[in-house]
Amino acid sequence: MHERFAIAAGTIVPMNEPPIENGVVVIADGKIEGITGREQLPRDLPLQEYPDGILMPALVNAHTHLVLTAFRGLADDADFFSWLTDHIVPLEIDRREDECRKSARLGIRKSYRHGITAIAENHYTFWGRDAMVELGMKGVMFYEIFGLSTLDQSQSVERDRIVIEKLVSESTDRNRAGVSPHAPYTVTPTMGEMAREISGKLDLPLSTHMAEPYDENQFFMKGEGRFADPRHAARWPKPDGERTSLKYFDELGLIGPKTLLVHGVHLTYADLDIIAKRGCTLVTCPTSNAKTGVGIARVSEWVKKGIPVCIGTDSPSSGETFDLFEEMRRMVLFQRGLTGETGNLPAESVIRMVTTNPAKALRMEDLVGDLRSGSCADLLLVQPELEGVKKYRDVYNTLLWDVTSENILATWADGREVYRR
Ligand SMILES: [Zn+2]
Incomplete structure (x- = not known):
């Protein structure tokens, strides 16, 4: 089906070139044909016009778990450890497939409603990935590996390897495969080595929950805290007072340019040097971290080290919503409150954390993240309150x-309207 139409907006924010006043984005067969002026438009081309609107690339959510969407409010006042071990883990054990599939579909509809058309999904079932394929959501499905209570590791490593190979064989340009060694405290050396080996062999990106709760490094550095358990102590390296959880994963060869490190709340300065050297990307989930009481990631320090940063919503069971605008604002406010510095996170760089940076980290920059010709017509239209705004602020602010x-009016994925207010 050949379909060509155009959307005109008061401001277009392509992200690969400076903002354009009164531009028109031309869409053909679900792709961006180009950005032009009104004068160049053929008369018979269907045109939507939003003189007060801002048209930009749809957003990319660098970390979520679609399957957990419907479990919002499960444990509002639990701290991270209790949230995970008393609520999420038992829920995952008792999970009902139909409920989880429904939850994942709901997550996608909510994502579209918040202007998101590509995500990094993380789970150990394909339910989220299936919903993505069904509803046209792009992204990477990071298959989660963990070995906390696994008795026969070689058997479970083999099983995981087969599942990942299946995921890769079913991948397409828009729905790709990745590996998620879940977190240092759930991934034994045997599991970590398998993740490194398979991600190397099949050229897959990696994503992991890194330095999220305080107790993680207590366990790795001192063998103390709530993760300390004789069962674990036998499987993980003996604490030497210096090996942080990040260093543990680095020793396993899991820290490299293809790796997304999510949360990073308790990273040390030495960890940040390793991360900068290895060329990984850091992903912050400000609401989730604050709500579960793990703390505030020092994003300002990450930026100073030149590390690429993305923002993720996490799942609504900890992060509440898929609202990346709220996450951006909270991240900046938290950093200002934490550091007293107000000038080190310019608005444009923050918008990149939900557009170009995650597109690049997920290696999907040819499809999403900016409005280059030939990329998917994944667009987001917003219309902010006008009064008292325009004369002070640039469009990024x-x-x-x-x-x-x-203020979100519409979201398009491949030129198809997937949300309209
Ligand atoms: Zn997560």
Whole structure:
């Protein structure tokens, strides 16, 4: 089906070139044909017009678990350890497939509603991935590996390897495969080595929960804290007072340019040097971290080290929503509150954390993240409150400070309208 139409907006924010006033994005067969002026448009081309709107690339969510969408409110006042071990793990054991599949579909509809058309999904079932394929959500499905209570590791490593190979064989340009060694405290050396080996062999990106709770490094460095358990002590390296969880994964060869490190709340300065050297990407989930009480990631320090940063929502069971505008604002406010510094996170760089940076980290920059010709027509239209705004702020600051979910008018994926207010 050949379909060609155009969307005109007061401001277009392509992210691969400076903002354009009164531009028009031309869409043909689900792809961006180009950005042009009104004068160049053929008369018979269907045109949608939003003179007060801002048209930008749809957002990319660098970390979530679609399957957990419907479990929002499960443990509102639990701290991270209790949230995970008393609520999420038992829920995952008792899980019902139909409920989880429904939950994943709900997550995608909510993502579209918040302007997101590509995600990094993380789970050990294909339920989230199946919903993505069904509803046209792009992204990488990071298959989660963990070995906390696994007795026969070689058997489970073999099983995981077969599942990952299946995932890769079913991958397409838009729905790709990745590996998630879940977290240092759930991944034994045997499991970590398998993740490194298979990600190397099949050229797959890696994503892991790194330095999220305080107790993680207590366990790795001192053998103390709530993760300390004789069962674990026998499987993980003996603490030497210096090996942080990041160093543990680095020794396993899991820290490299293809790796997304999610959370990073308790990374040390030495960890940050390793991360910068290895060329990985850091992903922050500000609401999830604050709500589960693990703390505030020092994103300002990450940026100072030149590490690429993305923002993720995590799942609504800890992060509440898929609202990346709220996450951007909270991240900046938390950093200002934490450091007293106000000038080191320019609005444009923050918008990149939900567009170009995650597109690149997921190696999907040819499809999403900016409005280059030939990429997918994945677009987001917002219309902020106009009064008292325009004369002070540039468009990036408007997007950062003025836009709430109420200002999202429409989302397109491959030129198809997937949300309209
Ligand atoms: Zn997560």
